[in-house]
Amino acid sequence: MNQTRIEQDSMGTMEVPAAALYGAQTARAKANFAISGTGFPRPFLRALGMIKQHAAQVNRDLGLLDEQCAEAIMAAAEEVMNGQLDEHFVLDIFQTGSGTSTNMNANEVIANRAAQLLGQTIGSRLVHPNDHVNLGQSSNDVIPSAMHIAAAVEMRFTLVPALFALQENLGEKALAFNDIVKIGRTHLQDATPVRLGQVFSGYARQIALAIRAIESAQDELLELALGGTAVGSGLNAHPQFAGRVIAAISAATGLEFREAVNHFEAQSGKDGVVSASGSLKRTACALFKIANDIRLLGSGPRCGLGELNLPAVQPGSSIMPGKVNPVMAESLLQVCAQVVGNDATITLSGLSGNFELNVMMPVMIHNLLQSIDLLAAGVRQFNERCVQGLEANRARCESLVEQSLAMCTALVPVIGYDRAAEIAKQAYASGRTVREVARQLGVLPEEELRRLLDPRPMTEPGVPGITR
Known part of the structure; x- marks a missing residue:
């Protein structure tokens, strides 16, 4: 059977599942924002629990929260941090733009869980979500x-x-x-x-x-x-x-x-x-x-x-x-x-x-x-x-280098751009390599042609065959 309990917030009463650690505000938001079914990610909930835990500790140390209440809030917040209470974080990402609903979701869950740890029932308000868990804080x-x-x-x-x-x-x-x-x-x-x-x-x-x-x-x-x-x-x-x-x-x-x-x-x-x-x-x-x-x-x-x-x-x-x-x-x-x-x-x-x-x-x-x-x-x-x-x-790398028409770039400082371009065009038209066309045309002695068309020096700064 789907058992419920009645909880109240500033707008009135709401039915809440009996076993849920959240309260009226969360239940109201759950009904309002049934949009995507996508909830807040785990790292965010961990961070939210961390804030609530250390807020309770500091408020205790400042004399604003009694020891027993603070310890219970800190223990409940630890469970939020560890993911033990994730099933009670039921709100959609697409909600109030400030995230107030999820802040209150955390406050209600921690308050009710803290009350349980103190031997009280869910909804008892022994630990209050606003007055105690949210003390010194705003959703904003x-x-x-x-x-x-x-x-x-x-x-x-x-x-x-x-x-x-x-x-x-x-x-x-x-x-x-x-x-x-x-x-x-x-x-x-x-x-x-x-x-x-x-x-x-x-x-x-x-x-x-x-x-x-x-x-x-x-x-x-x-x-x-x-x-x-x-x-x-x-x-x-x-x-x-x-x-x-x-x-x-x-x-x-x-x-x-x-x-x-x-x-x-x-x-x-x-x-x-x-x-x-x-x-x-x-x-x-x-x-x-x-x-x-x-x-x-x-x-x-x-x-x-x-x-x-x-x-x-x-x-x-x-x-x-x-x-x-x-x-x-x-x-x-x-x-x-x-x-x-x-x-x-x-x-x-x-x-x-x-x-x-x-x-x-x-x-x-x-x-x-x-x-x-x-x-x-x-x-x-x-x-x-x-x-x-x-x-x-x-x-494959070496084969493609030899086939490339861009090899003629190394000839430019010696024979000039226009003559090198003509060699590239002939190589492309004939399906031959730059080396083969340059050798056939006799543009340079074989030894100098070999040195200029060595691809390894082309990968370093300088002018091939002249300065290094």
């Missing part, structure tokens, strides 16, 4: 603080390590492939030779710069709005409350969170979240280029570029036997596309700081945490199942 400073904590922690301890591992493996490939000369390509057309190791060194540097951008954006997230209460003025919060709570959160996470320099900025704007999302978009753009290059360089195996051999991880076709596709690269490309789309949502949400509050916070943190999670998982899988097993097709 708690929700943005939880957003920053969750995103900063996930960026630092989940995404950045995955990117560092990818950067390291790309660097190792750069060293392993450093002696392999291949044809360069610009505008998808043949260009002068490069070493495959140089190409991978560029990929590694892209990831290093992406990490730097993420870490810079993460620093903005270390400022917390906690202590500003409703509009940034700090009304009803003890002057020492925010500083003490933030210090405790810093100790718990290992990140150096700090109180916002200006609480009015911290609550009315979400520029730090927009910046963080921008760094993720930048990372997605870099990853897209790298994954796409690797996918194309491995095209074939016989009728494509074929300069890389990608690990075979699964069959590629339901109709073509033996076909193997670059699925790990394709998976990462889709992740990157989703991250770019999430950034568009976050950017639009960042425009909605109206007067003293942004009213798009739930969807912002949903998209931000999804982007972090997708990038971290996508990068790990791409690194472990594609990059680590990449092999170079040395023979």
Whole structure:
């Protein structure tokens, strides 16, 4: 049987499932916001529980909350942090723009669980969701603080390590492939030779710069709005409350969170979240280029570029036997596309700081945490199942270099642009190599021609055959 109990909030009474730890406000919001079925992600709920736990501890230490009540709240908040009470967080992301409903969801769950721990029944109000659990707080400073904590922690301890591992493996490939000369390509057309190791060194540097951008954006997230209460003025919060709570959160996470320099900025704007999302978009753009290059360089195996051999991880076709596709690269490309789309949502949400509050916070943190999670998982899988097993097709690389018309570029300093261009045209028209046409025309002695058309020196600064 579906048993219920009656709970009351400032608007009246509500039926609540008897076993639910949440109360009337959450039940009301659950009915109002039956939109997507998508709830707040675990890192956010963990951060929310952390705030409530340390708020109770600080309020106890400040003499604002009695010992027994504070200890019960702290224990209940610990269960929120650990995910033990996730079934009681029932609200949709698409709700009140301040996240007030979810803040009250947390307050009610923690209050009722704390009451249980003290031997009382759910709904007894022995521990009050507003007067005790939410003491010194407002949804308007708690929700943005939880957003920053969750995103900063996930960026630092989940995404950045995955990117560092990818950067390291790309660097190792750069060293392993450093002696392999291949044809360069610009505008998808043949260009002068490069070493495959140089190409991978560029990929590694892209990831290093992406990490730097993420870490810079993460620093903005270390400022917390906690202590500003409703509009940034700090009304009803003890002057020492925010500083003490933030210090405790810093100790718990290992990140150096700090109180916002200006609480009015911290609550009315979400520029730090927009910046963080921008760094993720930048990372997605870099990853897209790298994954796409690797996918194309491995095209074939016989009728494509074929300069890389990608690990075979699964069959590629339901109709073509033996076909193997670059699925790990394709998976990462889709992740990157989703991250770019999430950034568009976050950017639009960042425009909605109206007067003293942004009213798009739930969807912002949903998209931000999804982007972090997708990038971290996508990068790990791409690194472990594609990059680590990449092999170079040395023979194919060398063969394509010799066939390229761009080889004539090395002849320009000696015979001039126009004459070199004519050699390239003849080579293209006849299907021969630049070397073969130049030799037939006798434009240079054989030894000098051999030296100028050696592709390895073309991958270094200087003028081939003249200065090095």
